[in-house]
Amino acid sequence: xxTIILNLITNSGEAKSYAMEAIAFAKEQNFDAxxxxxxxxxxxxxxxxxxQTALIQSEAGGEKVELxxxxxxxxxxxxxxxxxxxLATEMVQLYEIVYQKRAQR
Numbered sequence: 403x404x405t406i407i408l409n410l411i412t413n414s415g416e417a418k419s420y421a422m423e424a425i426a427f428a429k430e431q432n433f434d435a436x437x438x439x440x441x442x443x444x445x446x447x448x449x450x451x452x453x454q455t456a457l458i459q460s461e462a463g464g465e466k467v468e469l470x471x472x473x474x475x476x477x478x479x480x481x482x483x484x485x486x487x488x489l490a491t492e493m494v495q496l497y498e499i500v501y502q503k504r505a506q507r
Contacts, residue, residue, distance in 0.1 A: 403467070407476045410453040414479035417446035421483070421490035428497035436494045443487045450480050 420443035427436035454477075461467040 404472070406453050406456050407470075407472050410450050410457075410476040411479050413446045413450035413453065414476070414483040417443045417450060418479075418483040418486045420446060421487040424490045425493050425497075428494040431497075431501055433494070433498055436497075440487070440491055440494060443483075443490070447480075447483060447487060450483065454480060 420439045424436045424439035424443065427433070427439055457467055457473075467473075
């Protein structure tokens with residue numbers, strides 16, 4: 403159980419970090435790197451969701467999943483990573499539009 407929870411935390415943390423890197427790359431007009439970072443963020447989120455799904459399937463299968471602060475912490479990481487990635491995607495798109503408009507002047 404702890405391994406699954408720690409994988410959830412680790413992959414969520416990586417997803418959030420990649421999303422923040424994407425914003426930084428976009429700010430510097432490095433859009434290829436920004437999109438690569440968003441893709442990496444998505445892959446890490448996918449791994450985190452697989453860990454979450456394993457916990458849900460265990461509980462659905464009748465196994466008691468004990469609620470712990472570590473599990474709550476892991477879920478918090480996943481929610482924050484998902485939100486950060488969604489916002490980073492929007493911000494990268496905004497930077498692309500802004501820099502494109504500037505170049506047209």
